[in-house]
Amino acid sequence: MATDVHRPVSPRAAQAGPTTQAGPTTQAVPVPQAVPVPQAVHVDGLTRSFDGRAVIDRLRLDVRPGEFVALLGRSGCGKSTLLRILAGLDRDIEGTVLVPRRKAVAFQAPRLMPWKKVWRNVLLGLPGKPDRAVAERALKEVGLDHRTDAWPKTLSGGEAQRASLARALVREPDLLLLDEPFGALDALTRIKAQRLVGELWQRRGCAVLLVTHDVEEAVLLADRVLVMDDGVIAHEQRIDLDRPRDITDPRFAELRAGLLERLGVDTAAEAA
Numbered sequence: 001m002a003t004d005v006h007r008p009v010s011p012r013a014a015q016a017g018p019t020t021q022a023g024p025t026t027q028a029v030p031v032p033q034a035v036p037v038p039q040a041v042h043v044d045g046l047t048r049s050f051d052g053r054a055v056i057d058r059l060r061l062d063v064r065p066g067e068f069v070a071l072l073g074r075s076g077c078g079k080s081t082l083l084r085i086l087a088g089l090d091r092d093i094e095g096t097v098l099v100p101r102r103k104a105v106a107f108q109a110p111r112l113m114p115w116k117k118v119w120r121n122v123l124l125g126l127p128g129k130p131d132r133a134v135a136e137r138a139l140k141e142v143g144l145d146h147r148t149d150a151w152p153k154t155l156s157g158g159e160a161q162r163a164s165l166a167r168a169l170v171r172e173p174d175l176l177l178l179d180e181p182f183g184a185l186d187a188l189t190r191i192k193a194q195r196l197v198g199e200l201w202q203r204r205g206c207a208v209l210l211v212t213h214d215v216e217e218a219v220l221l222a223d224r225v226l227v228m229d230d231g232v233i234a235h236e237q238r239i240d241l242d243r244p245r246d247i248t249d250p251r252f253a254e255l256r257a258g259l260l261e262r263l264g265v266d267t268a269a270e271a272a
């Protein structure tokens with residue numbers, strides 16, 4: 001797997017390491033290079049400051065190839081900032097960030113170009129001549145091939161989000177970064193979209209990092225749930241449930257309650 005290095009890393013640091021503690025900061029190198037690493041994501045000593053305030057503070061994180069990781073945390077704790085850094089959209093950082101070259105990102109807003117038909121939106125930014133068949137295959141995978149020639153403004157919210165997912169899939173990512181992709185969807189469409197992402201992940205085998213506010217969604221989909229606080233990964237919970245997951249399973253409820261507690265939500269008050 002070809003890897004983008006956003007900062008230098010020693011061969012030792014590129015090995016699998018602990019995931020929840022901060023490490024030393026390294027010097028910046030402007031040119032990304034390809035190196036083989038055993039992780040889909042390796043972050044060490046990552047710091048990102050805005051106006052002198054470190055929103056991310058010597059953060060450490062590893063994600064294995066093919067692993068599904070969900071990232072929770074209170075509003076403003078830096079989840080989207082971390083995702084943008086992993087996507088290569090923000091390079092004003094200190095520390096080490098290694099991510100696969102093949103990565104794709106989908107945001108809460110589908111970000112489709114209104115003047116391009118759905119299939120052309122799916123291929124947006126891909127090098128080479130647009131190949132409609134490639135777009136059609138991805139649209140079929142997300143159940144949207146019947147809207148191949150539609151204009152974005154005629155899509156429902158759920159359809160637009162599926163088009164956005166198709167755009168991510170055509171990149172054949174080793175790492176799929178999802179920033180609240182279901183946040184704007186109604187409850188039923190959201191459940192369908194969650195299922196779809198779960199299926200796509202199992203079929204594609206890529207690593208996924210999902211930023212969400214929804215604890216249930218995190219427990220439903222992820223192998224591991226991380227809670228971000230004070231600029232670091234403050235808590236990590238492995239989800240040891242078989243798939244497909246049953247939200248009525250008492251263990252599911254237990255994991256959900258434990259995470260809510262970590263997030264400072266009073267579950268007794270919630271149940272009342």
Ligand SMILES: Nc1ncnc2c1ncn2[C@@H]1O[C@H](COP(=O)(O)OP(=O)(O)OP(=O)(O)O)[C@@H](O)[C@H]1O
Nearest residue numbers: 050051055073074075076077078079080081082213
């Ligand atoms: N470009 C920027 N300039 C200044 N401050 C910023 C910038 N981008 C993010 N921040 C600040 O960094 C902090 C983290 O923002 P971020 O969007 O990463 O939080 P988040 O955890 O994703 O929040 P939410 O869950 O509400 O989406 C916030 O205090 C935000 O105001």
